[in-house]
Amino acid sequence: xxxxxxxxxxxxxxxxxxxxxxxxxxPHLRYADLRLEVTExxxxxxxxxxxxxxxxxxxxxxGVRVLAGERMIAPGYVGQVLGTxxxxxxxxxxxxxxxxxxxxxxxxxxxxxxxxxxxxxxGAALADTHLHPIPALQxxxxxxxxxxxxxxxxxxxxxxxxxxxxxxxxVDGRVKYNYISTLTELSRELFVSTEGACIDQSFALTQGxxxxxxxxxxVSQDLYDAIGHQRGWEILLDGATELPLTFPAFRDFAQxxxxxxxxxxxxxxxxxSDGDVVVVTDPHYNTLLxxxxxxxxxxxxxxxxxxxAYAGRSWLLGGLSDHQIGRRVASPLVTAYSDPALPGFGxxxxxxxxTPGRRVVHIDKGIFRGFMNSRQTAAIFGGExxxxxxxxxxxxxxxxxxxxxxxxxxxxxxxxxxxxVDRGYYVAGHxxxxxxxxxxxxxxxxxxxxxxRNGELGRLYRDGGIAADSRDYLVNVDAVGSDFRVYxxxxxxxxxxxxxxxxxxxxxxxxxxxxxxxx
Numbered sequence: 001x002x003x004x005x006x007x008x009x010x011x012x013x014x015x016x017x018x019x020x021x022x023x024x025x026x027p028h029l030r031y032a033d034l035r036l037e038v039t040e041x042x043x044x045x046x047x048x049x050x051x052x053x054x055x056x057x058x059x060x061x062x063g064v065r066v067l068a069g070e071r072m073i074a075p076g077y078v079g080q081v082l083g084t085x086x087x088x089x090x091x092x093x094x095x096x097x098x099x100x101x102x103x104x105x106x107x108x109x110x111x112x113x114x115x116x117x118x119x120x121x122x123g124a125a126l127a128d129t130h131l132h133p134i135p136a137l138q139x140x141x142x143x144x145x146x147x148x149x150x151x152x153x154x155x156x157x158x159x160x161x162x163x164x165x166x167x168x169x170x171v172d173g174r175v176k177y178n179y180i181s182t183l184t185e186l187s188r189e190l191f192v193s194t195e196g197a198c199i200d201q202s203f204a205l206t207q208g209x210x211x212x213x214x215x216x217x218x219v220s221q222d223l224y225d226a227i228g229h230q231r232g233w234e235i236l237l238d239g240a241t242e243l244p245l246t247f248p249a250f251r252d253f254a255q256x257x258x259x260x261x262x263x264x265x266x267x268x269x270x271x272x273s274d275g276d277v278v279v280v281t282d283p284h285y286n287t288l289l290x291x292x293x294x295x296x297x298x299x300x301x302x303x304x305x306x307x308x309a310y311a312g313r314s315w316l317l318g319g320l321s322d323h324q325i326g327r328r329v330a331s332p333l334v335t336a337y338s339d340p341a342l343p344g345f346g347x348x349x350x351x352x353x354x355t356p357g358r359r360v361v362h363i364d365k366g367i368f369r370g371f372m373n374s375r376q377t378a379a380i381f382g383g384e385x386x387x388x389x390x391x392x393x394x395x396x397x398x399x400x401x402x403x404x405x406x407x408x409x410x411x412x413x414x415x416x417x418x419x420x421v422d423r424g425y426y427v428a429g430h431x432x433x434x435x436x437x438x439x440x441x442x443x444x445x446x447x448x449x450x451x452x453r454n455g456e457l458g459r460l461y462r463d464g465g466i467a468a469d470s471r472d473y474l475v476n477v478d479a480v481g482s483d484f485r486v487y488x489x490x491x492x493x494x495x496x497x498x499x500x501x502x503x504x505x506x507x508x509x510x511x512x513x514x515x516x517x518x519x
Contacts, residue, residue, distance in 0.1 A: 002057070002084075002087075003084070003085055004038060004058045004060050004083075004087065005038065005040060005058070005150075006038045006039075006040060006186055006188035006202065007462060008038055008060075008087065009036065009038060009188045009190050009200060012036055012090055012478060013192075013198070013317045014192065015045060015090065015091050015093060015094065016034055016036060016192045017192050017198060018227050019034065019091070019094045019095055019098060020032055020033070020034050020098070020192045020193065020194055021194070022068070022095075023098050023102070023194060024194050026067055026068065027070075027100050027101035028068050028070045028105040028106065028109075029068045029102060029105075030066075030067045030068055030069075030073055031065075031066070031067040031131060031193070031194055031195070032064065032065065032066045032067070032077040032098060032101070032102070032193065032326070032442070033064070033065050033191065033192065033194070033197075033353060033354070034062070034063070034064050034067045034094065034098065034163075034190075034191075034192050034193075035062070035063040035064075035189065035190065035192075035352060035391075036061070036062055036190040037059070037060070037061050037187060037188070037189045037190070037393055037394035038058065038059070038060050038187065038188050039059035039060075039185055039186070039187035039188075039314075039393075040058050040149065040176065040185060040186050040187075041055075041056075041057060041058070041059070041149075041183065041184070041185035041186075041187075042054075042055065042056045042057075042149065042152060042154055042157060042183070042184055042185070043157070043181065043182060043183045043184075044054050044154065044157035044158045044161045044181075044182050045161055045179065045180060045181040045182065046158070046161040046162040046164070046165035046166075046175060046180045047165065047177075047178070047179050047180075048165065048169060048178060048179075048330055049162065049165045049166035050162065050165075050171050051158050051161070051162050051504075052179070053353035054154050054157065054158050055154075055228075057156050058140070059081075059393060060081070060082040060083060060086075061079070061081050061082060061393045061394040061395040062079070062080045062082055062094065062097060062100040062394055063076055063077070063078070063079045063080075063391065063394040063395055063396065063397075064077065064078045064079075064094075064098050064100075065101065065397075065518060066098065066101040066102045066104070066105045066107065066489055067105060067126060067129055067131070067489050068105035068106050069105060069106060069108070069109025069112075069113075069128075070106070070109065070110070071109065071110065071113035072109040072110075072112045072113040072128055072303050073104055073109060073128040073129050073130070073211055074105055074108035074109035074112055074129055074186075075108065075129050075368060076100075076103065076104030076105030076106070076108055076263075077101055077104065077105075077192055077215055077397050078097045078098075078100045078101040078104070078315070079394070079395035079396055080395055081393075081395050084373075086394060091381075092137065094213075103375065104126060105371060106147055107267055109319060110321060111285045112126045113257040113484065113492060115499050117406055121371070121440055123289050128206060129376060130376070130379040131353075131375035131376055131377040131379060132375045132376075132377060132379040132384070132385050133410040134353075134354065134385055135196055135262055135353050136193065136195040136196035136354070136355060137199060137223075137350070137356070138196075138197065138198045138199070139199050139200070139349070139350070140199075140200045140201075140206075140426075141199075141200070141201040141202060141349050142348070143188075143202035143204040143206045143230075143233060144204060144230065145204040145231050145232030145234070146184070146231070146232050146234045147232035147233040147234045147421060148204075149184040149185050149186045149204055149205075149206065149232055149233065150186055152184055152232075152233045157182055157212045159183070160182065160236070161180045161181070161182050162180075163251075164180045164208075164250060164254050165178055165179075165180040167251060167255060167260045168180065168210065168212060168254050168255070168257075168364075168464045170256055171172075171184060171258040171259055171262070172214075172250035172258065172262045173258070174214050174262050174265060175212055175213075175214050175258050175262065175459050176213050176214065176220075177211075177212065177213035178211065178212045178254075178258065179188075179210070179211040179212065179351070180208070180209070180210055180254060181208070181209045181210075182206075182207070182208050182209075182236060182250070183205075183206065183207045183208075184204075184205070184206040184207075184233050184236075185205050185206075185230065186202065186203070186204050186205075186380060187202065187203050187205070188200070188201070188202045188203075189201045189203075189352075189394070191200075191350070191352065191353070191354050192262065193353075193354060197354040199354050201348065201349065201350060202230055202305040203230055203348070204230055204232050205230050205231075205345070205502070206228060206229060206231055206233055206235050206236060206252070206346070206431070207226060207227070207228035207488070207502075208226065208227050208228065209224070209225070209226040209238050209254065210224070210225060210226070210250075210254040210256070210257050210258075211223070211224045211491065212224075212254075212257055212258045212261045213261070214258070214261035214262045214264070214265045215265060216262075216265035219265050219266075219370065219462075220265065221261045221264045221265045221462065222282070223257055223260065223261045223264075223447065225253075225257055225487060226318070226488060226490045227239075227240075227247045227250060227253050227344060227347070228344075228488040228502070229242070229245060229343065229344055229345070229488070230343075230344065230345065230492060234422075236250040237249060237250075239252075239253075242343045243256045244342070244484050244485050244486045244506065245342075245343045245344045245485075245486045245487075245488075245504075246485065249319075256321050260429075260447065260448070262449065263460065264320075264462045265462070267460045267461055267462040267463065268459075268460075268462070269462060269463045269464070269518045269519055270425075270449045270462065270463060270464025270465075270516060270517075270518030270519075271461075271518050272516065272518045272519065273515050273516045273517075273518050275515060276468075276513040276514055276515055277423070277424055277425060277513065277514070277515070277516060278421050278423065278424030278425070278452070278510070278511065278512075278513055279426075279427055279429065279466060279512060279514050279516065280417055280418055280421060280424065280425070280426045280452065280479075280509060280510070280511045280512065281427045281428075281466070281509065281510050281511075281512075282408045282414075282426070282427070282428040282429070282509055283342060283481075283483060283484070283485040283487075283506060283507055283508055283509060284428065284430055284485075284487060285427050285429060285430045285444070285446055285489045286407055286430075286506070286507035286509075286510055287430055287485075287486075287489070287505040287506050287507065288431075288433055288444055288505065289407075289430070289444060289507070290327075290336060290406055290407050290429030290505045290506065290507050291402070291404055291405065291433075291489060291492070291505040292433045292435050292439065292442055292444065293403035293439050293442055293470045293473075294362060294405055294436070294508065295338070295402040295505065296365070296402075296409070296435075296439055297314040297315055297316050297359075297438070297439040298314070298316065298338070298362045298370075298371045298372055298376070298377075298405075298427065299314075299371065299372055299388075299400040299401070299402070299423050299494075300371040300372060300373040300377040300381060300398075301374065301377055301400045302314055302319070302400070303316060303317035303323075303371055303382065303487055304377060304380065305473055307399075307494075307495070307496070308495045310495065311418050311496075312436075312437040312438055312439070312483040313437065314438055314439060315438045315440035315470060315471070316329070316368060316371075317371075320381070323409075324368040325343055325363075325368055325369065325370060326365050326367065326368070326369075327367065327368055328367055328368075329363060329366065329367070329368045329383075329398055329471055329474060329475075330363050330366040330368075330471075330474035330475055330477065331366050331474060331475055331476065331477040331478065331512075332365045332366045332479065333362055333365075333366070333478070333479070333480045334363055334365070334366055334407065334474055334476050334477050334510075335361065335363055335365055335407070335408035336361075336362045336363040336408065336507075337359055337360060337361045337362055337363075337403070337404065337405070337406065338359070338360045338362065338372050338388065338402055338403050338404060338405040338406075339358075339359040339360075339403060339404050339406070340356070340357030340358070340359075340387060340388075340403035340404065341358075341359065341402040342406070342486055342504060343486065343504075344404060344487075344488055344503050344504040345488045345489065345490070345502035345503050346402060346403040346404035346405075346486075346502075346503040346505075347403070347404070347504070348390075348403065350386055350387065350389050350390070350490045351374075351387040351389045351390050351398070352391050352394075352398040353374065353375055353389050354391065354399065355374075355375060355385045355386070355387040356387050357386070357387035357388070357403060358386050358387055360372055360386045360388070362405075363474075366474075366475075370383060371383075372386060372388035372401075372402065372403075372405075373385060373386055373388060373400060374388065374389035374398070375389070375401055375470040377400065388400050388401060388402070388405075389401075390501065391499060392501050396495070396497075396499055397495075399492065399494055399495050399499065400505045401492070401501055401503065402492065402505070403503060403504070403506075404486055404503065404504035404505065404506070405503075405504075405505055406484070406486060406504075406505060406506045406507050407506070407507030407508065407510065408480075408484070408507075408508075409480070409481070409482050409483075410434050410479070410480025410481055410482060410508055410510075411480075411482055412479050412480060412481050412482060412509075413481065413482065414481040414483045414508070414509035415484070417479045417481055417509055417511050418452060418455060418456075418457065419455035419456075419512070420455065420479070421455060422453075422454060422455070423452065423453060424452040425449050425450065425451060425452060425464075425516050426449070426450040426451075426452055426457055427446045427448075427449050427464075427465070427466060427516075428443060428446060428447060428449070428450070429447030430445075430446065430447070430467075431444075431445040431446055431447050431465070432444070432445045433445075439470060440469065440470050440471070441467075441468065442466075442467070442468065442470060442473075443465060443466070443467040443469055443471045443517060444465050444466055445463070445464065445465035446464060446465045446466070448460060448461075448462070449461045449462075449464040449465075449516065453507055461518065463518060463519060464516055464517065464518045464519075465515075465516070465517055466514045466515070466516060466517070467514065467515050467517045468514035468515065472511075473514055474512075476512040476513045476514075477510055477511065477512045478511055478512065479509075479510065479511040480508055480509070480510050481508040481509030481510065481513075482508060483509055484506065484507065484508045485506050485507070485508070486504045486505070486506035487504065487505060487506050488502065488504060489502065489503050489504060489505050490502050
């Protein structure tokens with residue numbers, strides 16, 4: 001059989017358009033969309049200087065959503081992971097997927113109508129599913145790369161990963177373990193709807209990850225980090241300089257992580273403070289902070305309690321009339337937003353329901369302004385759809401996901417922010433989050449914590465971090481740096497079943513007050 005490639009989308013597009021057009025004839029069908037995705041990916045890894053794995057594979061998936069119903073309008077979904085044997089029969093597969101999604105929507109609508117009539121005031125909570133109107137667009141978006149992921153030889157990837165692993169091991173005798181992984185892929189997504197949309201988007205993506213374990217006496221440190229971009233293999237060899245996304249060549253990045261681990265293993269544990277102290281946080285630490293206390297709470301499906309049972313709620317919305325929009329939730333120095341136009345893993349032009357992605361300001365000079373949304377949640381809560389409904393692959397139901405969620409830059413030089421501190425701590429590099437159910441408070445550990453004395457960085461500590469109430473932490477911000485950066489997040493999880501997605505987060509240096517926790 002002929003191998004599956006992204007070029008299959010060229011053949012399938014007119015067939016998909018015809019199948020969706022035919023779906024308009026189904027009784028009581030209000031809307032339908034179909035998504036197809038093909039990915040060609042290669043990966044290689046090494047452990048302690050020895051080749052560990054390699055792979056050259058494809059992904060091929062189909063997803064259909066239908067809104068239909070006679071007494072109530074409800075959704076029906078179908079998702080399928082496909083293979084080479086399905087290519088010759090795609091017309092039938094797409095037709096049957098639309099029919100199954102339609103039947104599910106019709107049954108869903110009837111059951112909801114029955115429940116609404118049966119349960120009185122409780123049943124009145126059930127409502128028709130509507131989508132906020134958007135323009136039906138036709139567009140083709142090309143991938144950006146210098147080295148086509150499909151042209152990279154697997155043997156070269158194995159050689160490169162092994163060489164990086166050996167160089168990491170050679171950094172210091174106290175580096176006791178390392179694992180290096182590389183990935184490069186090209187994907188293509190097709191979206192077609194009964195409204196007339198037809199969007200064909202391609203993405204190149206390359207990523208390198210490094211794990212190291214260092215030992216000093218009886219102390220060990222386990223560090224993990226990743227670099228990546230929506231580009232080709234060149235970003236591992238040369239790094240990235242596309243502000244605000246910058247990182248060195250992967251070899252230098254991995255060796256730097258190993259040196260950091262060696263230094264940390266020899267450092268003492270951070271002492272826990274008795275109360276709040278001055279903390280200055282670097283852009284890498286604020287990457288995870290923006291992710292956990294801004295990004296997830298401003299996903300409107302979460303805020304509307306659509307995932308309460310398995311993920312929690314949002315400190316920014318208690319109910320449709322009990323929310324923080326228009327209220328102060330942070331210092332006037334704090335602005336935060338999500339923007340698919342920024343470079344990196346979170347960049348895209350359209351989401352998975354054909355909505356153009358656009359910047360959403362969540363906090364504007366301390367005042368909360370709004371959420372990332374989908375067409376459905378925009379119809380419920382109000383506001384224009386802003387293009388944040390995304391799935392890990394076409395077979396899964398999209399969810400509201402971060403694009404690039406960040407704290408905005410300020411005007412201060414980061415070194416001046418530190419110089420003004422008589423006694424405090426400089427918290428650098430994010431590590432592990434522990435977050436409350438509604439994200440109203442947090443404990444996030446850091447890779448490195450430095451003592452600040454008289455405006456200078458002093459002793460290095462390990463195994464420390466910050467614990468704080470989210471609102472208090474943001475309200476107490478009294479300085480924001482100009483050193484705005486975006487970092488790749490390779491493994492954000494959401495949903496049931498879990499969908500792991502790549503996206504971007506970031507921010508500048510910031511100063512506030514919080515308790516530091518060690519151990």
